[in-house]
Amino acid sequence: MANPSKDKGTKWESAVVAYLREHHNPTAHRNVQMGRLDIGDISGYYLHAVEAKAERTITLADYIRQANREAIHAGAPFGCAMVKRRNAGVADAYVVRDVRTDVRLMNRLRDAEEILQDVAPTVYASFEQRHREAA
Structure with a gap:
């Protein structure tokens, strides 16, 4: 069954x-x-x-x-x-x-975006435009 x-x-x-x-x-x-x-x-x-x-x-x-x-x-x-x-x-x-996990995830994302923005600003601008969505 x-x-x-x-x-x-x-x-x-x-x-x-x-x-x-x-x-x-x-x-x-x-x-x-x-x-x-x-x-x-x-x-x-x-x-x-x-x-x-x-x-x-x-x-x-x-x-x-x-x-x-x-x-x-x-x-x-x-x-x-x-x-x-x-x-x-x-x-x-x-x-x-949980919030602990979400904060760790957001910190990782923030750090990765800051690195990308510093190393390749034009690539970052394109990335930001492509992934921006209205809430």
Whole structure:
């Protein structure tokens, strides 16, 4: 007999992978589960171990604890959870991490942009224009 919760999770993981392949990294993929040394549900989201969650009851603290632990196992600097939003597609789901992790990520991004701006200002200007989006 099939497990409906497992099927729902597998469908969500597959949908996230398809989205990441189209919009971020064509080599994104679902991981084989490894028990207590699990490395996250999905690989291929730059610098992250990803926990994909599609549950009726959302428990953010559990998701973040799991993502951070699995980032360590995966050797990734950051962990996050991609949480399905009810009645919405992947693009409208939530990416969740704790503030500590988010500040580390933003510091890394800031430092990288400052280096690029110092070393190659015209490349930085093009980069800034290409990635600027209205909120």
